[in-house]
Amino acid sequence: MPDPYRKPVIERVLESFLFNARWLMAPFYLGLVVALVALLVVFVGELVHELPKLLTMNAEDAILLALSLIDLSLAGNLMLIVIFSGYENFVSKIDTGDDEDRPAWMGTVDFSGLKMKLIASIVAISAIALLRAFMRLSEGAVIEDRTLAWLVGIHVTFVVSGVLLALMDLLAGKVTKH
Secondary structure (H helix, E strand, O other): OOOOOOOOHHHHHHHHHHHHHHHHHHHHHHHHHHHHHHHHHHHHHHHHHHHHHHHHOOHHHHHHHHHHHHHHHHHHHHHHHHHHHHHHHHOOOOOOOOOOOOOOOOOOOOHHHHHHHHHHHHHHHHHHHHHHHHHHHHOOOOOOHHHHHHHHHHHHHHHHHHHHHHHHHHHHHHOOOO
């Protein structure tokens, strides 16, 4: 007697095919690792370029160097979050065994958390770019009003987007699941 709960063969094959299609995302994450290497090369290049000037730097130049390195570091952290969380959410769990260095957040960041970490990092990176521009202004650099307006406008847009995303997640969390 046939099992009434057993799916037809075509449906099982289609679902298996769709489920295995998640592996098509793996090359994207490998590409992001290459982009992370590119950020590292730029970080080291920036450091090597600025180190000879270290003893003659004034405070503002040192702060600008620090902001540039922080900016690159935040971008690198963002890449790792997207690589690890994206891979674990959409492709497969990363088996690290009992490695004590496994980040505590790995395996716990869902798509909603990933969006929030992403927008928070983007806001921080945007804030650093804006602070860098204001510091250059304080040093006497000439920056067009239009450029400053764009920097502020884009930063405010990122902040508002982050607040709206957080609000949407909060509201979605209060909705009864069907």
